[in-house]
Amino acid sequence: xxxxxxxxxxxxxxxxxxxxxxxxxxxxxxxxxxxxxxxxxxxxxxxxxxxxxxxxxxxxxxxxxxxxxxxxxxxxxxxxxxxxxxxxxxxxxxxxxxxxxxxxxxxxxxxxxxxxxxxxxxxxxxxxxxxxxxxxxxxxxxxxxxxxxxxxxxxxxxxxxxxxxxxxxxxxxxxxxxxxxxxxxxxxxxxxxxxxxxxxxxxxxxxxxxxxxxxxxxxxxxxxxxxxxxxx
Numbered sequence: 001x002x003x004x005x006x007x008x009x010x011x012x013x014x015x016x017x018x019x020x021x022x023x024x025x026x027x028x029x030x031x032x033x034x035x036x037x038x039x040x041x042x043x044x045x046x047x048x049x050x051x052x053x054x055x056x057x058x059x060x061x062x063x064x065x066x067x068x069x070x071x072x073x074x075x076x077x078x079x080x081x082x083x084x085x086x087x088x089x090x091x092x093x094x095x096x097x098x099x100x101x102x103x104x105x106x107x108x109x110x111x112x113x114x115x116x117x118x119x120x121x122x123x124x125x126x127x128x129x130x131x132x133x134x135x136x137x138x139x140x141x142x143x144x145x146x147x148x149x150x151x152x153x154x155x156x157x158x159x160x161x162x163x164x165x166x167x168x169x170x171x172x173x174x175x176x177x178x179x180x181x182x183x184x185x186x187x188x189x190x191x192x193x194x195x196x197x198x199x200x201x202x203x204x205x206x207x208x209x210x211x212x213x214x215x216x217x218x219x220x221x222x223x224x225x226x227x228x229x230x231x232x
Contacts, residue, residue, distance in 0.1 A: 084126065154208075
């Protein structure tokens with residue numbers, strides 16, 4: 001009819017919105033698979049899960065991580081706990097930090113720089129050592145007495161002793177003698193030591209030989225099975 005304005009339907013826009021909605025739904029229907037814990041390559045941006053998907057499945061992922069982390073948590077004495085790291089524990093930690101702080105790409109760069117060095121390279125074990133003391137006054141007294149403790153941790157097996165080498169990102173023991181409550185430690189193995197560690201059938205001991213903190217723990221079979229996978 002003359003004078004009647006033509007009516008244009010926004011099909012491209014409607015299709016675009018529908019496609020975006022379907023893509024989002026596909027993402028949310030994706031089941032997150034835990035990566036191979038024995039990987040010894042750095043985590044990259046390609047390994048990071050969509051934040052919304054991670055938040056959606058976080059509860060299930062936390063449950064799945066419990067049996068992974070349990071045998072890698074080893075108490076030595078009353079106050080010290082070693083948390084042995086691998087690709088999977090660091091992948092999980094990066095995602096937890098991103099979930100908590102929601103800093104996007106800029107934060108991701110910082111997290112990867114912090115946690116990638118703690119992924120074992122195939123010829124080492126890597127651990128976070130924490131002195132976990134709830135009472136603040138007692139914690140301060142203990143840490144004041146443990147200067148240099150970051151160089152006193154060791155693994156003993158067969159005729160070998162492998163001493164820890166601390167991360168040198170920051171000075172963990174101050175000039176006053178007070179040490180940090182958290183240390184990042186590497187246990188570097190020679191090929192001979194790695195072969196002996198994987199083959200040893202006798203006791204393997206994790207310890208700290210500090211004048212003010214001298215304690216040992218014998219590694220159980222479950223812990224050994226997990227830790228031996230870190231060595232290529």
